[in-house]
Amino acid sequence: MDAQLHSVKSILFVCMGNICRSPTAEAVFRKKAQEKGVSLEIDSAGTTGAHVREKPDHRSQKAGAARGYSFDGIKSRKVTERDFSHFDLILAMDNYNVSELEKVAPEEYKHKIALFLDFASNYDEKEVPDPYYGGAGGFKYVLDLVEDASDGLIQKLV
Structure with missing residues (x-):
């Protein structure tokens, strides 16, 4: 995985509903990448479509805003087949979502899927x-x- 990281131009963060963990990862990573001058396409999605077009959970936004992260423009969406060919790296928040992604990913793109906390x-x-x-403590820990x-x-990218 490390060898291919230098060619990464786009990252998709994935959790189940795309309203707590993956939008938080998108907001945090976007700001940190900008601060380091790393230019990437960054997005997030969920393995289920239960919250499609909803804004991130207000508790995620509150915890993130307290640390200077913006959730502007982030709306929940479900992972699409196109995501597997489009994104260079697809980072899941947990093993459940890794397995859900692997179930639907075309074989030639499964190597792009990893756990974010790796x-x-x-x-x-x-x-x-x-x-x-x-409670609120969980959102801060995330x-x-x-x-x-x-x-x-x-x-690893720079």
């Missing part, structure tokens, strides 16, 4: 936990994990 270095977590049914993985990924 790029984190300060946490032992392998999956970004879904904060949807928890930000901690996403910021760490974003920093690690940007280091």
Whole structure:
């Protein structure tokens, strides 16, 4: 995976509903990439279409805004077949979504799918936990994990 990272021009972040974890990853990574002068196409999507066209969860937006991240223009969408050919890297928030992506990905694009936290270095977590049914602390912890993985990924891209 590391060898192909230098040619990455586009990244898709994926969770289940595309209203908490993946839009947070999109917002955080977009800002961090801009700060480092890394030009990429960055998007997010969900493996289900339950929240299509909805804005990110207000708790995700509140936690992110408190750290300076903008969710402007982000609306939930479902992963499409085109995403597998279009994006260079497809990063899932957990193993469930990796397997959901692998079920629908054409064979020649399965190598693009990975866990986002594979790029984190300060946490032992392998999956970004879904904060949807928890309290505000869960959304802050998601930000901690996403910021760490974003920093690690940007280091590998530059």
